[in-house]
Amino acid sequence: MVQVGDLRKHFSQPGLFRRGQVLRAVQDVSFDIAPGETLGLVGESGSGKSTLGRMVVGLLPATSGSSVVAGMEVTRLKGQARRALWRRAQMVFQDPYSSLNPRMTVREAIGEPLRNFGIARGAEAEAAIRRMTDLCGLPASALDRYPREFSGGQRQRIGIARALVLRPDVVVADEPVSALDVSIQAQIINLLQDLRQEFGLTYLFIAHDLAVVRHVSDRVAVMYRGHLVEIGPAERIYAAPRHPYTRLLLDSVPSPDPAAEARRQALPRPEETPVQSTGGGCVFAARCPLPKLAACFTQQPPLLRQGPMHLVACHAAEKASPA
Amino acid sequence: MTEPLLSVRGLRIAFPTPAGGQAPVVDGVSFDVLPGEIVGIVGESGSGKSLTARAALQLLPPRAAVSGEIGFEGRDVLALSPRDIRALRGTGIAMVFQDPMTSFNPVLRVGEQIGEALDIHRAPPKQAREARVRELLSLVGIPEPERRARAYPHEYSGGMRQRALTAMAMANAPRLLIADEPTTALDVTVQDQILRLMRGLNEASGTAILLITHNIAVVASLCRRVIVMYAGRVVEDGPVEQVLTAPSHPYTQALLQSVPRIDQPAGRLTAIAGQPPDPASPPPGCRFQPRCTQAMGRCTAEEPPLDAVAPGHRARCWLALGQAA
Numbered sequence: 001m002v003q004v005g006d007l008r009k010h011f012s013q014p015g016l017f018r019r020g021q022v023l024r025a026v027q028d029v030s031f032d033i034a035p036g037e038t039l040g041l042v043g044e045s046g047s048g049k050s051t052l053g054r055m056v057v058g059l060l061p062a063t064s065g066s067s068v069v070a071g072m073e074v075t076r077l078k079g080q081a082r083r084a085l086w087r088r089a090q091m092v093f094q095d096p097y098s099s100l101n102p103r104m105t106v107r108e109a110i111g112e113p114l115r116n117f118g119i120a121r122g123a124e125a126e127a128a129i130r131r132m133t134d135l136c137g138l139p140a141s142a143l144d145r146y147p148r149e150f151s152g153g154q155r156q157r158i159g160i161a162r163a164l165v166l167r168p169d170v171v172v173a174d175e176p177v178s179a180l181d182v183s184i185q186a187q188i189i190n191l192l193q194d195l196r197q198e199f200g201l202t203y204l205f206i207a208h209d210l211a212v213v214r215h216v217s218d219r220v221a222v223m224y225r226g227h228l229v230e231i232g233p234a235e236r237i238y239a240a241p242r243h244p245y246t247r248l249l250l251d252s253v254p255s256p257d258p259a260a261e262a263r264r265q266a267l268p269r270p271e272e273t274p275v276q277s278t279g280g281g282c283v284f285a286a287r288c289p290l291p292k293l294a295a296c297f298t299q300q301p302p303l304l305r306q307g308p309m310h311l312v313a314c315h316a317a318e319k320a321s322p323a
Numbered sequence: 324m325t326e327p328l329l330s331v332r333g334l335r336i337a338f339p340t341p342a343g344g345q346a347p348v349v350d351g352v353s354f355d356v357l358p359g360e361i362v363g364i365v366g367e368s369g370s371g372k373s374l375t376a377r378a379a380l381q382l383l384p385p386r387a388a389v390s391g392e393i394g395f396e397g398r399d400v401l402a403l404s405p406r407d408i409r410a411l412r413g414t415g416i417a418m419v420f421q422d423p424m425t426s427f428n429p430v431l432r433v434g435e436q437i438g439e440a441l442d443i444h445r446a447p448p449k450q451a452r453e454a455r456v457r458e459l460l461s462l463v464g465i466p467e468p469e470r471r472a473r474a475y476p477h478e479y480s481g482g483m484r485q486r487a488l489t490a491m492a493m494a495n496a497p498r499l500l501i502a503d504e505p506t507t508a509l510d511v512t513v514q515d516q517i518l519r520l521m522r523g524l525n526e527a528s529g530t531a532i533l534l535i536t537h538n539i540a541v542v543a544s545l546c547r548r549v550i551v552m553y554a555g556r557v558v559e560d561g562p563v564e565q566v567l568t569a570p571s572h573p574y575t576q577a578l579l580q581s582v583p584r585i586d587q588p589a590g591r592l593t594a595i596a597g598q599p600p601d602p603a604s605p606p607p608g609c610r611f612q613p614r615c616t617q618a619m620g621r622c623t624a625e626e627p628p629l630d631a632v633a634p635g636h637r638a639r640c641w642l643a644l645g646q647a648a
Binding site: 044045182184186190193210211214216253260265 | 368481512538541543563564579581583584585586587589590592594596598
C-alpha cells in the first residue's frame, strides 16, 4: 500500500551566518507498509520523523527518492492526480485545532472534503457526515457547534472524522495523541484501532511515545538524525532491540510500576556524552556505548537483515549478531 | 515526629466566571512535604495541580481568589508581604518550569543569569560568584562549565537548558524545589537524565522536591509519596508503592489502566469515558462519579471525605472507605 524508496529531504539553512549549510533532515529512507498494516515510526525531536511522514503523502516535496501510495508516485503528482491521491491518503495531526477553520461548524468542517472533491452533497453528504461523527464517538448535537467549544480529545475526534470522511486507504497520523491527557489519549488510541478494523486502514503512526507506538503497531521503525536505524516486528523491536540507539530509547522509558521502575534504574547505564558532529561515520557513533569498529567512524552503516523482517543499521550489531 | 517543611491546609483557588460567579479550580487541598522528601502531584489538565504549586510562591494571577493556609517552615506563605516572598523565593522555595527557553533571558549569557540569582540574596564578590556558577553548572552535569557559562541560552540543547535552569533554581540552596512538568518537553533519553539529576540533587543536598506531573511513570521514577488530584480535589494520597501498585480510588485505578506500557503487548486500553467536569458546575456528590464504573447510590448523594484506607494512605471514595451502602 505504501512503498518508500530512498526518500531524502535536505533543507538549505536560510540564516545569516549558516547560509549554504545543508540540514539533512531525512537521509535515504526506505520501507514498505502492507495493506491494513500499522507501521509505527519513533524517534526523538529532530530525528526527521515528521518530515518523512509529510513527504510520504506529498505534503512536503522530497529532495530525492520516491513514495508510492496506493499505486501513485506521490513525489511527482500534480493537479488532478494530486487530488486523486488525497482521496486515498490523509493525515491526522497533533493539534487538530490549528487545522480546523474556527468559523466552520463541525458539520461544515467534516463535510468540506466531500464538497471539495465533489463526492456527495445534500442528503447524501449529511448521511456520510453523520455516520462518520457517530463512528468517531461524537454526538449528533456536536454538528452545529464550533471547534472552540470542544475539549482537546473531542477536537481530535473531529480531526479524525474529517480525515476519514473521504474513506482513504492510508492515514499518516503525526503525534495524534501526544497533546492529550492520559485518559483521553486512551480513548483516541482505541478509536483509531476501531476505525482501522472498520475500514481496513493502513497507518503510518508517528510518535515519540514508545509505549503508545508499541500499543498500536504491527511493525516499528526507529529514526535517528534523519536515518532509519532499525525496523522490524513490534514484538521483536521491544523484546530484543538490535540497534544500540533503540536499546537506549527503551531503557530510558520509566515504568509506572514501582517494582519494574526500580529494576530499570538498577540497569547499568553508560554516561552520555553530548552529541558531536561525527563527520563521515555512523550518525550514532558519538553516543554509542558499544565497542566501536573502524567502520563506525568512516561509513554510515547500511540497513541489513538481522532476522525475519528485521533490519538494523549498525556495524557493531552486525558483528555481534549470533548468526 | 518531623515537622513538615511545606504544609498546605484547605487551599482553595477560585477564578471569576463569565456568569459573575466564582469557579473553584482548587478546592480544599491539604498535604504536607517533609524535609528532604520527594512528593509528586499527579493529575490531568484542569485538575489544579499546577495552580496548587504556584500558590506556594504567590505566583497566581491577581484575579485568583485564594484562601486556606500554606505554611513553609512555620510561616504562612499566603500572608507574606511582596518583600518577604521575594526573600523566600530562591533560598526557601525555588521553582523550575516546563519550558526552560521562556525562563531564560535570551540576550544574557547563562552564567550571568545564574550569577544574578546569587546576587539577589548574597551578592558575592565577582570571583566567588564565578566559581559558584561553575560549581552549580557541574553539579547539574553540564560539561566544560567554564565555557558553557559564557554561552547564550539558544546555544544550549533542550536538555542542557533544563539542567541550567535547575542549576539556577539550586543557586541559593533552597530547602524545597518545586518542579512543574520539568521533563514534559524533553526527549525520553534526556528526561531520564534530568530525573537522575533530580534524584542525585535530593540525595546530595537534601533538597525536598515537589514534582508536578501528568506522567505516572515519572512519579514512579522519582517520588516516595504521591498525591492524585482530580477536578480540584485530592482523591488519593500515600506511598508510591501502595498507590501505584494497589490504588484505592477508582480514578487512580482507571488512570493506571489507561496508560500504555512498553512492557505490555498491544490490546485494548481501558479508557476513562467522558471528560472531567467544568469547575463552575461540579457534579453532585463525588466529582468522579459521572465517569466511575463503580459508582453507587451514595456517590451521587454525598461527596466522600479524604480518609485513611491504610496507615499513611488516604482515598476520597465511599467504596474504598467501606461506606458505599
